Structure formats: C-alpha cells, structure tokens
Amino acid sequence: MNIELILFGAFALLTLLSAGMVIFARSPINSAMALVSTFFFLAGIYVLLWAHTVAVLQVLVYAGAIMVLFLFVIMLLNLGESPTRGRPTLARLAGGAATVGLLAVLVVTLLKVPGDVPAMAPEAQASFGTMALLGQTLFTQWLLPFEAVSLLLLVAMVGAVVVAKSRI
Numbered sequence: 135m136n137i138e139l140i141l142f143g144a145f146a147l148l149t150l151l152s153a154g155m156v157i158f159a160r161s162p163i164n165s166a167m168a169l170v171s172t173f174f175f176l177a178g179i180y181v182l183l184w185a186h187t188v189a190v191l192q193v194l195v196y197a198g199a200i201m202v203l204f205l206f207v208i209m210l211l212n213l214g215e216s217p218t219r220g221r222p223t224l225a226r227l228a229g230g231a232a233t234v235g236l237l238a239v240l241v242v243t244l245l246k247v248p249g250d251v252p253a254m255a256p257e258a259q260a261s262f263g264t265m266a267l268l269g270q271t272l273f274t275q276w277l278l279p280f281e282a283v284s285l286l287l288l289v290a291m292v293g294a295v296v297v298a299k300s301r302i
Contacts, residue, residue, distance in 0.1 A: 149175040162208045173197040207294040
C-alpha cells in the first residue's frame, strides 16, 4: 500500500475528528483549539498534494493570524462553557435536515465526477503554485475581495470591542 494513501487517510480522519470536536465542544476555547488542529491537518493534506505554498499559508494565515483573532474575541467577550444542550427545537431539526440534504447533494455530485484528471501543460506546470503567481493573482484579479475581507475582519474586531466594552 502506498505511504501517501496511508498518510492521506490519517490526515483526513484526523481532520474530520477535530472538525467534529469544533462542533461538539462545550467550551469556546476548546472549540477554537480543535479548529487550530483542523487547520494543521488540512495543511498536511495540502503537503501531500504538493501544494506547499497553500500549506504554509494555511498554517500562517489561518492557524496563526485568524485563530489569534478568534481567541481574542472569545476572551474579550468572556464566553464561558455553554449550559445544557437543551431539547431539539424546530430550528435545530430544520438545520440538521438541511445539513443532511446538502451532504446527500455533495455525495451525488462527487459520484458523478469523472475519475480521470487531464494532465497540466508543461509550461503551466513550471509556474503553478509559486509565490510570484499567487501574489500577482491576489493583487490584480482578487484585490477587491481581498480588501473587502480585511475590512470585514476589522469591523468584526471593532464590533467585539464595542460589545465587550458595553458589558463592563
């Protein structure tokens, strides 16, 4: 059996387990820490796909910067452990049904995708995934969405400070 296949299975299983911990953890801090481990396991999958740039960005941006922001907001809002889970409501049942429906659509779509992948042209392979190409694409084609996300994160952080300040 191929070592890459074994590693992929291990990373995929650990990613799913830690993502489940994100959802089912009672404490927001434990949930955030499980999200960090999910990001690291995803970075391992990216390494197996030879997408080293994306793996490094995954660790630096998501596991580093974004998670620091999440933890800052959680601690600023002083969120504690959630009380009892409560009984199922109509909204929870509808959300669960929507999740199962979306999962079924995903499975059907994945079963319809052909298994063979066309080979990349040799001239495109040389520059694919490089930092220069990533920077050029990010700051030309995707500049407006990039700036919009940075503005959205800034507004969210200011909003968390305002909400936390009003509690004091």
